[in-house]
Amino acid sequence: MLTEHYARERLTALAHSQGTIVTETPEVLFVCVHNAGRSQMAAALLDHHAQGQVHVRSAGSEPADSINPAAVEAMAEVGVDISREFPKPLTDEVVRAADVVITMGCGDACPIYPGKRYLDWELDDPAGKTVEDVRPIRDEIDRRVTELLDELLATRQQSA
Numbered sequence: 001m002l003t004e005h006y007a008r009e010r011l012t013a014l015a016h017s018q019g020t021i022v023t024e025t026p027e028v029l030f031v032c033v034h035n036a037g038r039s040q041m042a043a044a045l046l047d048h049h050a051q052g053q054v055h056v057r058s059a060g061s062e063p064a065d066s067i068n069p070a071a072v073e074a075m076a077e078v079g080v081d082i083s084r085e086f087p088k089p090l091t092d093e094v095v096r097a098a099d100v101v102i103t104m105g106c107g108d109a110c111p112i113y114p115g116k117r118y119l120d121w122e123l124d125d126p127a128g129k130t131v132e133d134v135r136p137i138r139d140e141i142d143r144r145v146t147e148l149l150d151e152l153l154a155t156r157q158q159s160a
Contacts, residue, residue: 035060
């Protein structure tokens, strides 16, 4: 089931990047090294707050085997379930499909394409941290995601 979901996401991203699918919905990609904590939390929070008004993906330059359990627990505390998510590799098509690419400590691993908007969010890595240590990271991500969403929706309304 996860393989099917991942394959569908990659094919959709490829079609979007090639112009086969045209949409007014902004596409946001969150990238960190392992795609097991920060980028997963950011994607889930943006998806939760956007309620379908933004298409969200996440990926990692060196994906881990599983999602950070402390991140899963911290997100569950705010009513967002990421327990069924899995780390995904960073691929060319997901970067090309994105309107905004937000990096979180992935260094030079993220390809740079002209015309894309890039933001680098410096955030502590939740790897190896307790849920108590992950909560402030989650809250800072939530603050930034909310600001980003407000900006994306305002821009979308101005161009409509």
